[in-house]
Amino acid sequence: MSAFPEGFCWGVATSAYQIEGSPLADGAGPSIWHRFAHTPGHIADGETGNIACNHYQRYLEDIGLLHELGVNAYRFSIAWGRVLPEGRGAINRKGLGFYQRLVDALLERGISPVITLYHWDLPMALQDRGGWINPDSPQWFADYAEVLFRTFADRVTSWITINEPWVIAVLGHLEGRHAPGWRDPSAAARVGHHLLLAHAAAVASYRTLGHGQIGIALNLEPQHPAYPKAADLLAAQRRDAFVNRWFLDALFLASYPIELAQIFGPAWPKFGAVALDQIHYPGDFIGVNYYTRARVAAAPEAKPLGAICLPPPREKSTAMGWEIYPEGLGEVLGWFKERYGNPRVLITENGAAFADPAPCAGLVLDPQRIVYLRSHLRAAAQALAAGVDLGGYFVWSLMDNFEWAEGYSKRFGLYWVDRQTLQRYPKSSAHFYRSVIATQGAVL
Numbered sequence: 001m002s003a004f005p006e007g008f009c010w011g012v013a014t015s016a017y018q019i020e021g022s023p024l025a026d027g028a029g030p031s032i033w034h035r036f037a038h039t040p041g042h043i044a045d046g047e048t049g050n051i052a053c054n055h056y057q058r059y060l061e062d063i064g065l066l067h068e069l070g071v072n073a074y075r076f077s078i079a080w081g082r083v084l085p086e087g088r089g090a091i092n093r094k095g096l097g098f099y100q101r102l103v104d105a106l107l108e109r110g111i112s113p114v115i116t117l118y119h120w121d122l123p124m125a126l127q128d129r130g131g132w133i134n135p136d137s138p139q140w141f142a143d144y145a146e147v148l149f150r151t152f153a154d155r156v157t158s159w160i161t162i163n164e165p166w167v168i169a170v171l172g173h174l175e176g177r178h179a180p181g182w183r184d185p186s187a188a189a190r191v192g193h194h195l196l197l198a199h200a201a202a203v204a205s206y207r208t209l210g211h212g213q214i215g216i217a218l219n220l221e222p223q224h225p226a227y228p229k230a231a232d233l234l235a236a237q238r239r240d241a242f243v244n245r246w247f248l249d250a251l252f253l254a255s256y257p258i259e260l261a262q263i264f265g266p267a268w269p270k271f272g273a274v275a276l277d278q279i280h281y282p283g284d285f286i287g288v289n290y291y292t293r294a295r296v297a298a299a300p301e302a303k304p305l306g307a308i309c310l311p312p313p314r315e316k317s318t319a320m321g322w323e324i325y326p327e328g329l330g331e332v333l334g335w336f337k338e339r340y341g342n343p344r345v346l347i348t349e350n351g352a353a354f355a356d357p358a359p360c361a362g363l364v365l366d367p368q369r370i371v372y373l374r375s376h377l378r379a380a381a382q383a384l385a386a387g388v389d390l391g392g393y394f395v396w397s398l399m400d401n402f403e404w405a406e407g408y409s410k411r412f413g414l415y416w417v418d419r420q421t422l423q424r425y426p427k428s429s430a431h432f433y434r435s436v437i438a439t440q441g442a443v444l
């Protein structure tokens, strides 16, 4: 019996800086990740996205892999700096042309493009104007989005404005582990707000220019008390506000959790009713990027949250050290039905990195990833049966790629990429996912 309805959206996801390579080709302007990766000490093994998977040259071959999988959708991001090298103003027709060729080739194969407008690679020229802390940044983003809405109005009907605003605000501006590498709580709070304003501005623009669906993709992670102790429960609730409800409550409830003012202290701006009303913009769907849960213990000395996350047992962990916890996907999906009015949800990322072996006879055996995907797909099917308005599922990722500060050391792909030759090899999980799609989940 099929676990998923006819018309369910089956896809895989990637992002520009992680797979394309050629970051400065054909007039493209450099991004903050180009600068960050070229700054020694930021990326494992000193790697950069200069080559990545060379998707910029090999995109037709990669569309062949999508066809082999049998997906009906492909989520990818557009590099802002290829289209607007200065981030604003003059359009780089060669850069835009790459994405026009990519979209047309996908449509020829019957694969629906799902475009992420922003997956972390802000043009450096805009960072030099302050980047996302600049109050003009929402308008910069809306103007960029409008160029793409007009270019693809007739061909693309699924858009994601921003990927994981929490990661941008926290890893990029509070912890400094991602570009632009800032460690400034006040900046992080303002960046989070400007990203929500940017999302709202793009949604408003799309309402006049497009006739498809537009949403945002959030990284969501259940926060569970490590032990049945009041202090751990309170710590988990604080971290839930910080990781999950910061953006969920803003988008759906036009309010920030009260814990954020306590966590950020004086660095947290005093947002008024108008500001909160301006971010009340969930769009047509919510993208959920789910990987794992956190087990949270109280730790008063661990500022600003007063909480730490305990490492999971090795036998239940992925190569990223994240716990394999499929029940958490069902929990996250349930939030939308229980708290936020049961909006349309897409699982826009779900997957895992494992220490995959090298190819043997052209195939990589990755049984752990099959177990991971099967258990999470079952959780998704159960949520769907329980009434969650789930419209699609995207595996992260099509192929092994640049995993940000981890470089190429963490392999998330359904296809294994030889770092010397860039040859793509199917993993057994690719064949598994192909069978799931072909049977609408009956094989689960």
Ligand SMILES: OC[C@H]1NNC[C@@H](O)[C@@H]1O
Pocket (backbone or CB within 6 Å): 015, 018, 164, 289, 349, 396, 403, 412
């Ligand atoms: O860590 C795996 C993925 N998580 N979400 C954002 C993507 O860019 C990452 O590769």
